[in-house]
Amino acid sequence: MTAYLLRRGGQTLLTLLVMSILVFVGVYLVGNPVDVMISATATPQERAELIVRMGLDQPVWVQYWHFLKGALSGDLGNSFLYNRPALGLIFERMPATLELAFSALFLGLVFGIPLGVIAGLRPSKPESRGIMAFSILGFSLPTFWVGLMMILLFAVKLDILPASGRGETVNVLGVPLSIFTTDGLSHIFLPALNLALFKISLVIRLTRAGVSEALQSEYVRFARAKGVSEWRIVFLHVLKNTLIPLITVVGLELGALIAFAVVTETIFSWPGMGKLIIDAITTLDRPVILAYLMITVLMFTVINLIVDLTYTLVDPRVKIDGGSE
Amino acid sequence: MVSKPCVAMTLAAGLLATCFSAPAALAADLKIGIAGSPTSMDPQFYVIGTNSAMARNIFDGLVNQDDRQQLKPALATEWTAVDDTTWQFHLREGVKFHDGSDFDADDVVASIARVKLASENSPSSFMPYVKGITAVTAIDPMTVEFKTETAMPLLPNNLSRIAILPSEEGETPSSDLNTGKGVIGTGPFKFVSWIPDSTIELARNDDYWGDVSEWDNVTYKVFSNPSARVASLLSGDVDMIEQVPPADIGTLENKDGVGIVSNSSNRVMYLHMDQDRDDSPFAKGPDGQNPLKDVRVRHGLSLAINRQAIIDRIMDKQGVPAGQLVPEGYTGYVDSLKPDPYDPKKAKELFAEAGYPNGFDLTFHASNDRYPNDSLVAQAIGQMFTRVGINTDIVTLPKSVYFSRASALEFSFIMGGAAVETGEASGVLGPLLETYGDNSGRGNRGRYSSKAFDEALQRGRSLLDADARDKALQDAMKIAIDDMGVIPVFFLAHTWGLENSLTYNGRTDGYTLAANVHSAK
Numbered sequence: 001m002t003a004y005l006l007r008r009g010g011q012t013l014l015t016l017l018v019m020s021i022l023v024f025v026g027v028y029l030v031g032n033p034v035d036v037m038i039s040a041t042a043t044p045q046e047r048a049e050l051i052v053r054m055g056l057d058q059p060v061w062v063q064y065w066h067f068l069k070g071a072l073s074g075d076l077g078n079s080f081l082y083n084r085p086a087l088g089l090i091f092e093r094m095p096a097t098l099e100l101a102f103s104a105l106f107l108g109l110v111f112g113i114p115l116g117v118i119a120g121l122r123p124s125k126p127e128s129r130g131i132m133a134f135s136i137l138g139f140s141l142p143t144f145w146v147g148l149m150m151i152l153l154f155a156v157k158l159d160i161l162p163a164s165g166r167g168e169t170v171n172v173l174g175v176p177l178s179i180f181t182t183d184g185l186s187h188i189f190l191p192a193l194n195l196a197l198f199k200i201s202l203v204i205r206l207t208r209a210g211v212s213e214a215l216q217s218e219y220v221r222f223a224r225a226k227g228v229s230e231w232r233i234v235f236l237h238v239l240k241n242t243l244i245p246l247i248t249v250v251g252l253e254l255g256a257l258i259a260f261a262v263v264t265e266t267i268f269s270w271p272g273m274g275k276l277i278i279d280a281i282t283t284l285d286r287p288v289i290l291a292y293l294m295i296t297v298l299m300f301t302v303i304n305l306i307v308d309l310t311y312t313l314v315d316p317r318v319k320i321d322g323g324s325e
Numbered sequence: 326m327v328s329k330p331c332v333a334m335t336l337a338a339g340l341l342a343t344c345f346s347a348p349a350a351l352a353a354d355l356k357i358g359i360a361g362s363p364t365s366m367d368p369q370f371y372v373i374g375t376n377s378a379m380a381r382n383i384f385d386g387l388v389n390q391d392d393r394q395q396l397k398p399a400l401a402t403e404w405t406a407v408d409d410t411t412w413q414f415h416l417r418e419g420v421k422f423h424d425g426s427d428f429d430a431d432d433v434v435a436s437i438a439r440v441k442l443a444s445e446n447s448p449s450s451f452m453p454y455v456k457g458i459t460a461v462t463a464i465d466p467m468t469v470e471f472k473t474e475t476a477m478p479l480l481p482n483n484l485s486r487i488a489i490l491p492s493e494e495g496e497t498p499s500s501d502l503n504t505g506k507g508v509i510g511t512g513p514f515k516f517v518s519w520i521p522d523s524t525i526e527l528a529r530n531d532d533y534w535g536d537v538s539e540w541d542n543v544t545y546k547v548f549s550n551p552s553a554r555v556a557s558l559l560s561g562d563v564d565m566i567e568q569v570p571p572a573d574i575g576t577l578e579n580k581d582g583v584g585i586v587s588n589s590s591n592r593v594m595y596l597h598m599d600q601d602r603d604d605s606p607f608a609k610g611p612d613g614q615n616p617l618k619d620v621r622v623r624h625g626l627s628l629a630i631n632r633q634a635i636i637d638r639i640m641d642k643q644g645v646p647a648g649q650l651v652p653e654g655y656t657g658y659v660d661s662l663k664p665d666p667y668d669p670k671k672a673k674e675l676f677a678e679a680g681y682p683n684g685f686d687l688t689f690h691a692s693n694d695r696y697p698n699d700s701l702v703a704q705a706i707g708q709m710f711t712r713v714g715i716n717t718d719i720v721t722l723p724k725s726v727y728f729s730r731a732s733a734l735e736f737s738f739i740m741g742g743a744a745v746e747t748g749e750a751s752g753v754l755g756p757l758l759e760t761y762g763d764n765s766g767r768g769n770r771g772r773y774s775s776k777a778f779d780e781a782l783q784r785g786r787s788l789l790d791a792d793a794r795d796k797a798l799q800d801a802m803k804i805a806i807d808d809m810g811v812i813p814v815f816f817l818a819h820t821w822g823l824e825n826s827l828t829y830n831g832r833t834d835g836y837t838l839a840a841n842v843h844s845a846k
Contacts (some may be wrong), residue, residue, distance in 0.1 A: 081365075084503055
């Protein structure tokens with residue numbers, strides 16, 4: 001187990017290194033941040049001074065070396081626009097995004113699994129057809145449009161939920177969270193549902209496929225022949241076997257929820273990390289872009305590791321020490 | 326009906342207060358939806374609209390800019406040019422900072438000195454505005470003297486951009502003030518809290534030296550998505566929004582309970598043409614030569630643009646056709662310069678005269694995420710050019726790529742927008758049209774160059790007499806437009822959406838200032 005974790009850690013570091021080189025070169029090629037940020041009235045001296053101050057006069061590999069040295073000591077540079085450490089800026093906004101992503105994931109599982117089971121057990125019933133039709137809509141309607149429609153319906157027409165922003169927060173272990181206040185819950189509901197819509201549809205489809213496949217299997221037929229109750233068959237044998245693919249996909253989707261909640265965050269003015277990265281990209285705020293992508297990569301690798309470890313809990317056949325790969 | 330239960334409760338003295346104060350508190354809170362978040366609460370850190378607009382709520386300059394960006398006394402009540410290189414500013418008596426300390430000349434000296442400190446790490450600093458000041462001295466507690474290198478008639482305009490902080494913060498770097506901690510000004514509102522990209526809370530400064538605002542508390546909320554901004558106004562989450570997207574103006578106008586305020590802005594959309602290279606990469610006549618060097622071609626292009634149609638169809642009437650680079654009322658505005666009419670026939674004649682009876686090849690580059698509807702405007706202009714026989718291609722790029730490449734002269738024909746932040750013409754004529762050099766014409770991406778223009782502009786910059794300066798800048802403007810150094814297309818409009826219970830006098834700089842929002846009488 002330790003050897004396995006060490007090996008995974010090494011792979012993560014390598015991924016981070018490769019990623020940082022790719023991002024660095026990519027961002028370097030896009031353009032010069034000075035041209036985007038400086039005012040038209042600045043003189044060449046001011047421009048030149050700014051370029052030197054930002055270290056942009058150095059060749060790209062020297063700049064990268066400085067970045068790498070800083071990164072190893074936990075300093076990913078100062079944001080050009082905010083004049084504050086890029087990591088600090090991201091961590092400041094992280095609770096809001098994590099809260100939104102986990103709420104959406106929660107909604108995705110809570111609605112997705114039961115609906116998927118229903119659709120899988122009785123595929124030809126009208127309610128199952130309804131569920132599948134819903135999942136098609138959930139897949140195909142663009143997030144931003146659904147978000148705007150939700151605002152229009154719940155905030156403008158019915159006037160029962162706030163249109164945007166994050167509600168009142170309370171500090172839980174020093175982290176400001178809004179899901180523990182009613183005001184906060186009323187604010188998070190729409191964006192979380194908006195973000196969850198796609199996940200619900202995905203979970204429904206995966207669960208349904210898993211359930212209908214498991215129903216055909218030998219062990220289910222055997223259990224039926226043995227006279228095991230239908231309830232026990234569905235919830236113990238069938239569901240457990242559909243969980244494996246579900247965990248893989250949900251793990252990856254969680255990463256995507258966190259890293260790319262940007263559309264929902266923009267529409268609902270949710271003060272999360274997504275808005276930060278978009279602003280950073282349009283203004284070429286390199287340190288923020290780099291730090292954000294580093295954190296995203298790290299997050300994905302950690303989630304993948306957790307997913308792999310979870311397999312062993314759900315499926316005793318999976319062993320982690322070497323052999324089972 | 327409402328007052329009855331209150332009277333019944335007179336015995337409970339504590340509750341009585343609640344009965345009366347609750348409605349009052351509701352009425353005096355203002356929520357404003359803005360389009361972009363400030364990046365720092367340090368008013369001297371970064372020259373960008375979002376930061377400057379927020380700073381105007383909390384800080385004053387020696388001189389402030391009014392709605393039309395003309396100067397008005399603020400922390401200084403009057404100012405005089407003693408000689409060519411000396412200015413004296415007489416300060417307002419009895420002004421207090423938000424922490425209760427008195428404002429005096431030392432604060433001014435320290436604030437001007439701090440600009441240099443705050444410019445460290447700034448992506449675009451305030452140094453250009455204090456450049457040329459050699460010494461700032463407090464003659465007495467209520468008089469400050471500025472010494473300048475050369476004659477600087479624009480010193481008051483420049484100083485209107487510099488926020489005054491207490492002298493105790495003269496040594497405070499912007500990394501400390503950034504988050505809003507210790508932000509103390511003299512402005513109409515005090516800083517309360519700031520969550521970046523989300524909300525800014527302000528409270529009224531009851532000791533303000535000017536008109537005390539009617540709002541107890543002001544909350545600015547950031548909605549970068551235009552539709553979300555409109556939705557939050559419609560749902561009552563905010564009382565007022567800025568930058569209403571053109572497509573939603575009709576919706577808001579037709580809706581009960583909300584209205585629109587709109588006015589011309591100080592930002593002119595213009596077209597820059599390569600007037601330097603004989604062989605330009607994206608403008609080629611049949612002979613391979615650069616047709617844009619011919620003044621007749623440039624005039625022809627201007628006549629080929631139907632400005633009113635662009636404003637009516639693409640900008641939803643939110644704009645004013647431009648025949649020069651500053652709006653009416655600004656120093657340097659020329660009454661006689663009218664926007665070119667739409668005259669495709671004349672345009673073709675001019676092209677023929679210049680030796681291009683069959684037009685030429687042109688690729689028009691524009692940004693697609695910098696100005697409202699910029700890519701649509703570019704497409705419309707491109708089609709108008711095609712109609713007069715110019716074989717036009719349109720390429721639009723995101724601003725992160727576009728501006729770097731435009732500065733590197735990779736294009737031949739581009740669109741830009743320039744805002745006149747100082748309220749007078751040299752602030753736009755200089756960067757866009759002055760002969761390109763180490764210290765001049767930095768935004769001159771067309772490399773227009775005219776001796777007569779440069780001389781007139783230089784005169785306009787150095788004359789202390791206001792009328793003479795206006796005249797010189799007008800001369801410069803006339804020369805530039807006669808040569809068609811750039812083609813002015815239209816002035817963008819600023820548009821606010823607000824509840825009918827409120828009034829707002831629009832501003833040319835587009836700032837949304839809580840102190841200028843009033844409840845309708």
